[in-house]
Amino acid sequence: MPVQHFPVSPETVDWVLTSRGVMLRLLRRVEARHALLGVALTQTFLVSGLVFGWPSLSVIFKGEGQFGQLCTNSSEPSSGANPTNHSSAFHVECSEQETQFVFIFQAGFFSQFASRLLMGILLDRYGPRVTALLGASCVILGCVLFAVSENTASSSPTVNAFIPAHLLIGFGGPGCHFSNFHLSNLFPARKNTIMSTQSAIFSTSGLVFYFFQLAYDASGVSHKTLFLSFAGLLVCFFGVTYRIQPRRAYKLGDRVRFSVARWEFVLMDSSPAARTDATASEVGDTSDKIPLRLHRQDSDGEESLSSSPESSSPPASPRLSAIALEQRDSEGGGDSAARGLLALEPPPMTDHHHQSQPSGAFGENAGLALSSSFSSPTADLVKQNVATPLVSAEPTPKLPPPLRFQYYRSLTFKQQAFTLPYIAITVFLSVTVLQMQFYLGTSRTQLEDKGDTDHVYNGIYNILGAINFIFIPISGYILDGHGGYPVSVLVTLVCALLFNVLNAVVNPLPAQIPLFLLWSFMRFITFSSFFGFIPDLFGFVNFGKLAGLASLISAAFGLLAIPLATMCISTLERQFWQTHIVFAVVMLLEMVLPLYFWRLYRRDAALLALRSSG
Known part of the structure; x- marks a missing residue:
């Protein structure tokens, strides 16, 4: 059969080219890391915590009469039911039906928590891309199983895949959730804020099933239509997930850009020096190049020292030492002396440096910011840098700075x-x-x-x-x-x-x-x-x-x-x-x-x- 060619008007071609050009210009104006974070947060909302929307989903199932044939004494709708509200117009009251709903919910909730250990291991071994794709695949498959499931008195034959469907949705959620946490490393100065935002979006994921209930109440659309439509949306996002997630997690100070040719986010210069410059720029230093002394202490006691030749530049903020410590921990460096100490320290302070010390979190308000009795290990290290003189030309001590709970961290x-x-x-x-x-x-x-x-x-x-x-x-x-x-x-x-x-x-x-x-x-x-x-x-x-x-x-x-x-x-x-x-x-x-x-x-x-x- 010959291939049919459909004519395309010049206006359509112009519209496509114009739309693509507008989108590319917007991507260039917005920082790549912000666009990447926005897409990742959308993915977190769509799939990570769907099981928490179960109360709304159970309303739809009960309104449709799922497992209603198990009830021996079906009751008529209550007199107060609104006939325009489909979620209350056709439901029965019986313990057998409610028990089935309990089993469905508990299967999803159990897998939501139980899968975290496995997803964490996969994330450490295979990276965020594989983990996110596996999680998204499980959620998509769970939605399809929900769509084909039907267990009412009028359904013939009945397909009861409700429990495995909810189990798969709960199982895949943590994979997509955990795989996005490494994006906080692209925002060194706002790392904790980004991680808190990820958790906050995770908690709103249950609203997806609430939107299902609103659509069901408004038009009586079946759960089959709702889940098939949602699965189609997630399939589209599956390709987006492959493009936005790297094979290996980003490290603290990494920078990304959007490649139009490859149509994905790619890592820029990933060398330690580049990450150091990016981190220093992020935390608020105004100088183009910040002289840093990189002290490396290995398990055998050997040290290496490198610094920038511009000794007259303003010193690095003590906050860099804390960020470097966090980077060491995130890369598996550990907290014991046997694993070594990686810290970024400023050069010796001169009179000029005393006059140009910045205020703020580590300036005039440093005492207020670090006065917590139960502060983090990072804050303890920063407190030492603020309270003691900066590094001199003498050799760096070979013992790591005192960290909290050393005994438990060494186990x-x-x-x-x-x-x-x-x-x-x-x-x-x-x-x-x-x-x-x-x-x-x-x-x-x-x-x-x-x-x-x-x-x-x-x-x-x-x-x-x-x-x-x-x-x-x-x-x-x-x-x-x-x-x-x-x-x-x-x-x-x-x-x-x-x-x-x-x-x-x-x-x-x-x-x-x-x-x-x-x-x-x-x-x-x-x-x-x-x-x-x-x-x-x-x-x-x-x-x-x-x-x-x-x-x-x-x-x-x-x-x-x-x-x-x-x-x-x-x-x-x-x-x-x-x-x-x-x-x-x-x-x-x-x-x-x-x-x-x-x-x-x-x-x-x-x-x-x-x-x-x-």
Whole structure:
């Protein structure tokens, strides 16, 4: 059959060329790293935390009558149901159906946490591109399985792939989430801000299924259409993921540009000197070339020293030493003397240098910025650079500067995993996540029992749970100097205690909104405390494995939510308040943990002061 050629008008050609030219000009005007970050954040929103939108997804499944044939005593829609709201017009009330929904949710939530260890290992071995593509593939396949699944009284034949579908979506989310964290190395001066933004976008990912519910309520579109359309969007993003993710993670100070010829982001000069210049420029130095002394101490005690010949240039900010230490940790350098010390130090200070010292975070406000009792290891190193004279011509000391928790950081991964602090933080994470997981999986049922037949408050819960990044200032205030991790653990347990007690005794629907906010804050500060405590105590060398192992343990412990929810729905006849009271008692028992962490930090602060004075 001959190939048919369709005529293309000159106007169409001009429009295509003009659009491409406009897009290329925009890409040139916007810094490549910002464009790269924007695409990565979009990907994080689309796939990383979809399982947290389960309350909205369960509304669609229940409205369609999924697993409705299991109900022996189907009830008619309640008199208060709005006929224009498809999510409340055709649902039945029975424990068998709710139990199936519990199984589906718990499968996705378990895989969301359990896969973190595997994704962390893949990320370390094969890089962000392979990890992100694997995660995206799992999410796409899960969406397709959801689309073909149908288990209603009218469906023939029935295809029950709901559990493996949600399991795949939860399994792939961390792969896309973890593979984007290395992009913070492109922003040396805003590294923590970028990482916090990644976590904040992750928490909003559950809104995707809330948008599904809005479309279902408005037009009655089936879940098959919704998931197939979403899978098509993710397929398009699959190619984008391949283009934006490098084979190896970016290092601190790396710079990227957009290659029009290859249509992807490529790494510019990746030499250590180039990364040093980029880092110095990022943290605010005004000089074109900053003289830096690079001291390298190997395990055998040998040292090498290189510096710039321009000795009259202004000195580098002490902040460079901290950034260099972070870069060493991110590249697997470790914290012990056997792994060596890599630090960037300024040249000897002259009178001219005294007159040109910058103010700000390390100038006149340095004392305020570094006054935290529970500061990070990086801040401790910076504090030494600020408080002591700068490097002279004398040989660099062969011992590394005193870091916090030296004992725990010097241990191997297996030894760290059996320490009492690691066991304590794992217990804290497991118990706290279990009670959050229980409520997340049964929230729609609990709200329906309190009168939310049109699922308005279920939607409010989804929104407030997704925007928990609004609590970043509060969490940052606690963690950055006002009590630190011991206080953040205490605040988390107090919030969990209040939430369970109030949820057991408060029934009016308007009063649920403050409880939604409390749950959202509790979820945010729980993970902020955990993911901050691990590197603060053990360093970054084994961070991925330690965090992944704790997540796997908490995921396995979270499977207890299945019998708990089943018992509340079937045996206790939807009496959830008793389980919330049990959770409240457990939170009281866990109050010993913040006291232990406070003593741990206090003891280490005393040891650090003793080493510094010696």
